[in-house]
Amino acid sequence: MSTTPNTADVGVDQFSAHTMSPNRALEVFDEARSRCPVAHSEEHGGFHLMLAHSAVRTAAADHRRFSSEPQVLRPVLPRAPLAALEMDPPRHGDWRALFDLAVTPHVVKVMEPLVRVDVQRQIGTFVTNGTADLVAELAEVVPAEAICRLVGIDGDLIPEVRDRAIAMFAALGDPAEFGARIGAFAEIALKEIHERQENPRDDYLTYLTTARVDGKPLDDDGYMSVLTGFLGAGHHTTTSGISSLIYEVFSRPDVRDRLIADPDLVPVAVEEALRLRPPFFGFFRRATLDSTVAGVDIPAGADVYLGWAAANRDPAVFECPAEFRLDRGRNRHLAFGAGLHTCPGAPLARMELRVCLEELLSRLPDLELESASPDYVFTGGDYAHISKLTARFTPVGATS
Numbered sequence: 001m002s003t004t005p006n007t008a009d010v011g012v013d014q015f016s017a018h019t020m021s022p023n024r025a026l027e028v029f030d031e032a033r034s035r036c037p038v039a040h041s042e043e044h045g046g047f048h049l050m051l052a053h054s055a056v057r058t059a060a061a062d063h064r065r066f067s068s069e070p071q072v073l074r075p076v077l078p079r080a081p082l083a084a085l086e087m088d089p090p091r092h093g094d095w096r097a098l099f100d101l102a103v104t105p106h107v108v109k110v111m112e113p114l115v116r117v118d119v120q121r122q123i124g125t126f127v128t129n130g131t132a133d134l135v136a137e138l139a140e141v142v143p144a145e146a147i148c149r150l151v152g153i154d155g156d157l158i159p160e161v162r163d164r165a166i167a168m169f170a171a172l173g174d175p176a177e178f179g180a181r182i183g184a185f186a187e188i189a190l191k192e193i194h195e196r197q198e199n200p201r202d203d204y205l206t207y208l209t210t211a212r213v214d215g216k217p218l219d220d221d222g223y224m225s226v227l228t229g230f231l232g233a234g235h236h237t238t239t240s241g242i243s244s245l246i247y248e249v250f251s252r253p254d255v256r257d258r259l260i261a262d263p264d265l266v267p268v269a270v271e272e273a274l275r276l277r278p279p280f281f282g283f284f285r286r287a288t289l290d291s292t293v294a295g296v297d298i299p300a301g302a303d304v305y306l307g308w309a310a311a312n313r314d315p316a317v318f319e320c321p322a323e324f325r326l327d328r329g330r331n332r333h334l335a336f337g338a339g340l341h342t343c344p345g346a347p348l349a350r351m352e353l354r355v356c357l358e359e360l361l362s363r364l365p366d367l368e369l370e371s372a373s374p375d376y377v378f379t380g381g382d383y384a385h386i387s388k389l390t391a392r393f394t395p396v397g398a399t400s
Contacts (some may be wrong), residue, residue: 004040004048004296015305016043017281022309022376022384025281029310037294044074047284047303048296053314053332055294056306059285060338063088066285066304068341073381074284074303077175079182083225085233085341092340094213098226099344102150102204108347111146115352118145119359127363130395135388138356139242140166146352147234151227152203153192161188165231169380182228189227190220237279238349240385241335242356244277245270247386248324249357250369258326260361265326270353272324275333281309281382283337308334309384367393 015028029051032039037052050056059066068086070076081087084096122141126132144162145155153161164185171177196206208226211218218226249255249269259265287302298304312333313321319328336343343349360367370390378384 004036004038004298014043015039015041015049017378017382017384019043020378022277022281022378025378026309026313029307030313033310033314036296038296038298041305044303047074047305048287048298049305049307049310050293051307051310051314052294053311053317053334056308056311056334057338058293059304060306060334060341063092063340065287065289065291066306067288068092068283068285070286072283072285075175077178079178080221080225083222083229084344085229089340091214095226096344098208098211098213099229101207102230103345103348105347107150108351111150111348112351112355114149115142115146116355116359118142119355120363123359123363127396131390131392133388134246134360134391135239135243135386138360139239139246139389142242142356143235143238143349143352146238146348147230150204150234150348151230152196152201152205157188157192161185161231162235164188165235168228168231169236169383171380182224185228185231186220186224190223193220193223193227233343233345234348236383238345238352240277240279240383241274241349241353243386243389244279245273245353245357246360246389246391247369247374248273248276250360250367250391251372252324253368255324255326256361256365256367259357260365263358263361266354266357266361267350268326268328268331269357270350271331271333272326272328273353274335275312275318275331276322276324277376277384277386278308278312278333278335279383279385281378281384282307283341283382306337308337363396364391364393367391 015025033051037055039049039051041047041049050059067088069088071081071086084092084099087095119142122138126137144158148158148161168181168185171181192205193209197209200206208218208223213222249259259269282305285304285306287298287300287304290300291298315321317332336346370392374389375387377387
């Protein structure tokens with residue numbers, strides 16, 4: 001029987017997204033992984049920390065031994081589970097279908113030109129200024145418009161929906177504040193649902209009013225579970241992905257110039273940015289059976305952290321894992337998770353990231369970032385994002 005090394009035992013900090021920065025967390029992962037594929041942290045009452053790519057994939061693929069219920073974030077809060085994400089089979093299936101129906105390959109294809117127009121318009125709001133905060137003025141705006149269009153929320157409501165969703169997810173670690181903010185989000189979300197019940201339209205919100213799970217219609221808690229998942233996965237994480245992509249590319253002028261010369265490499269850049277800076281550093285599972293992963297014994301009932309960010313920098317899988325490389329071959333990163341709970345919106349997110357980068361490279365080819373070390377923070381638990389990206393560029397279309 002093996003003993004799980006504690007992160008402190010191997011000479012590194014106790015890991016918690018609530019007590020350290022993302023950059024320090026990445027250092028902790030690297031230091032601990034070099035000594036053990038599965039470590040242990042005493043934070044949040046204690047949990048096993050899966051660091052090796054193989055260990056994370058093994059656990060993510062086995063929902064019978066590693067359950068997503070009751071919640072994938074810590075601390076566990078008094079809230080309804082996020083639809084599909086925090087559910088195991090057979091319950092998972094009907095809820096997951098609600099998301100899969102909304103984000104089909106056809107939907108993503110139809111949405112791409114609309115997203116491109118959104119990106120072009122948004123760049124147009126600052127292109128004459130010579131400077132912009134690309135998080136506030138692009139990365140936060142484009143995904144909100146895309147996800148609201150996807151579900152059927154009218155354009156004039158998008159800023160309010162976006163702001164309430166951002167506030168809600170920022171409070172994930174504070175039970176009292178989260179309750180207040182989810183109430184504010186529910187007010188506007190359920191108003192839209194109830195309006196569709198009275199006046200159906202040809203949109204996803206109307207579909208939800210007729211959907212069935214286990215043969216029963218959704219109630220308000222069910223609607224909120226789905227819409228919270230959409231706004232979290234469809235907006236919050238994509239904002240992080242766009243911000244990280246912009247940073248990884250435009251902080252490296254040689255990479256920027258190579259992508260301008262060879263736009264076919266843009267999808268490679270997207271995958272590298274997702275690998276290096278996944279929006280969520282990991283999710284929790286709960287062991288349902290005594291198990292052994294990577295030679296480490298994990299007792300039933302133990303909390304297990306699937307470290308997406310740690311797995312993405314495993315040198316056993318990725319050569320020179322800390323480097324941003326456009327010549328990387330098959331990129332087996334886990335930014336969108338793995339197994340049954342792989343993100344259903346991954347194709348939509350990839351498209352949004354790609355379009356944002358294509359348009360920035362095309363319209364602002366000399367764009368440079370003001371800071372080489374922007375604020376990179378955890379918000380609401382394990383959600384990591386760059387909070388501000390001030391950029392400089394030659395103004396386009398300005399008149400003297």
